[in-house]
Amino acid sequence: MEFDVLIVGAGPVGCVLAEQLANLSNKKVLIIDKRYHMAGNCYDETHESGVLIHKYGPHYFRTNDKNLVDYLSKFTEWIEGNYYVTSKYINEYYPFPINRLTINNFFEKKFKTESEVEKFINEKRIKIENPKNSEEFVLSRVGKELYEAFYLGYTLKQWDLHPSKLGPSVCGRIPIRYNEDCRYVDHKYQLTPKFGFTELFKKMINHKNIDLKLNTDFKDLRNENFKTIIYTGAIDEYFNFKYGKLKWRSLEFKYKTFNKEFVQPNVQINYSNDFNYTRSVEIKHVTKQKIEKTVISYEYPTDKGDPYYPIPNEINESIYRKYKLLAEIETKEKNVHFCGRLAEYKYYNTDEVILKALELYQKIKENDK
Numbered sequence: 403m404e405f406d407v408l409i410v411g412a413g414p415v416g417c418v419l420a421e422q423l424a425n426l427s428n429k430k431v432l433i434i435d436k437r438y439h440m441a442g443n444c445y446d447e448t449h450e451s452g453v454l455i456h457k458y459g460p461h462y463f464r465t466n467d468k469n470l471v472d473y474l475s476k477f478t479e480w481i482e483g484n485y486y487v488t489s490k491y492i493n494e495y496y497p498f499p500i501n502r503l504t505i506n507n508f509f510e511k512k513f514k515t516e517s518e519v520e521k522f523i524n525e526k527r528i529k530i531e532n533p534k535n536s537e538e539f540v541l542s543r544v545g546k547e548l549y550e551a552f553y554l555g556y557t558l559k560q561w562d563l564h565p566s567k568l569g570p571s572v573c574g575r576i577p578i579r580y581n582e583d584c585r586y587v588d589h590k591y592q593l594t595p596k597f598g599f600t601e602l603f604k605k606m607i608n609h610k611n612i613d614l615k616l617n618t619d620f621k622d623l624r625n626e627n628f629k630t631i632i633y634t635g636a637i638d639e640y641f642n643f644k645y646g647k648l649k650w651r652s653l654e655f656k657y658k659t660f661n662k663e664f665v666q667p668n669v670q671i672n673y674s675n676d677f678n679y680t681r682s683v684e685i686k687h688v689t690k691q692k693i694e695k696t697v698i699s700y701e702y703p704t705d706k707g708d709p710y711y712p713i714p715n716e717i718n719e720s721i722y723r724k725y726k727l728l729a730e731i732e733t734k735e736k737n738v739h740f741c742g743r744l745a746e747y748k749y750y751n752t753d754e755v756i757l758k759a760l761e762l763y764q765k766i767k768e769n770d771k
């Protein structure tokens with residue numbers, strides 16, 4: 403087959419664009435990935451125990467966008483998301499994000515209303531106008547005790563950086579609640595694909611115009627001619643690290659199988675003050691797979707390995723800005739489009755990145771007219 407478009411990376415962005423270009427614009431698409439599998443970091447696979455695991459950390463799909471759910475529902479059925487996280491402090495497990503139950507247990511209080519909790523937390527808060535980093539942000543929202551119990555140690559392990567060296571958005575993503583809502587996130591739709599993410603994306607690109615080649619690196623196809631390229635790999639790699647390497651934080655996953663149906667009471671436990679790992683994850687709580695064994699994955703943050711989390715500091719941001727300028731020229735002159743987590747050096751959740759891909763399709767369609 404002669405291809406109109408090359409898509410580098412068979413993650414969510416690559417698959418959505420392949421699907422849109424093939425179905426709506428009748429383009430012939432070659433999609434490549436250097437890994438042995440598709441679905442990018444959303445990839446799930448059956449572990450040797452028979453348990454379906456999320457290979458690159460738990461993926462809790464959530465969105466407020468009904469149209470997005472409708473779009474993805476063409477490729478999957480759903481089960482309700484069951485995203486509950488607790489955080490261990492000394493010998494107790496507290497609901498996380500912090501809510502009224504966390505506050506009552508932690509401070510040995512019996513608050514019954516949101517306004518009682520709010521008043522109490524207002525007294526704990528350290529008044530900082532315009533917090534400039536994650537430490538200031540959390541101190542200004544919950545005060546010293548909760549910051550030290552639930553944020554400080556976890557953030558140090560996760561980033562190998564003190565929260566005062568990280569932008570406010572790093573810890574600012576997590577809500578703080580005065581009610582007893584124990585769900586991990588607030589979104590309207592919290593859904594898990596019934597047969598897993600890999601099945602969802604497989605179905606998405608199952609089209610006669612789409613050819614998928616795994617174990618194939620872009621560098622081996624660089625000199626071939628394509629009218630349009632969509633690049634979802636690392637932006638610094640595309641430009642041969644001309645302005646230096648962008649830094650990422652990674653994770654090493656260690657798995658343990660148990661001959662029990664469940665080991666943990668909920669999917670994720672955070673460890674701010676114990677162990678070298680940050681969290682233990684029992685994904686069966688989310689996938690609801692019926693199997694007698696279970697697998698727990700333990701996450702050890704590291705600087706080596708696959709790029710997972712961009713490190714938001716000034717050096718990285720200024721390097722990225724330079725690459726972005728080059729990318730804009732590449733788009734204009736060579737019709738190469740950069741999209742996604744690696745190409746934009748930005749942490750996106752799956753729903754956000756899929757919306758980005760849908761937006762890019764519209765742009766490409768307009769330019770094609």
Ligand SMILES: Cc1cc2nc3c(=O)[nH]c(=O)nc-3n(C[C@H](O)[C@H](O)[C@H](O)COP(=O)(O)OP(=O)(O)OC[C@H]3O[C@@H](n4cnc5c(N)ncnc54)[C@H](O)[C@@H]3O)c2cc1C
Nearest residue numbers: 411413414415436442443459461462620635742743751752
């Ligand atoms: C630990 C972790 C937990 C997460 N948890 C959640 C969650 O709970 N909920 C949620 O919504 N989202 C979560 N995410 C985010 C989600 O994984 C991303 O939003 C999504 O995978 C980004 O899609 P993408 O297509 O941009 O990138 P990716 O999924 O990374 O896909 C890019 C693909 O490009 C390939 N590639 C790169 N370079 C090349 C090259 N040179 N040649 C060929 N192929 C190449 C890569 O192998 C990869 O498969 C999590 C991410 C991580 C890392």
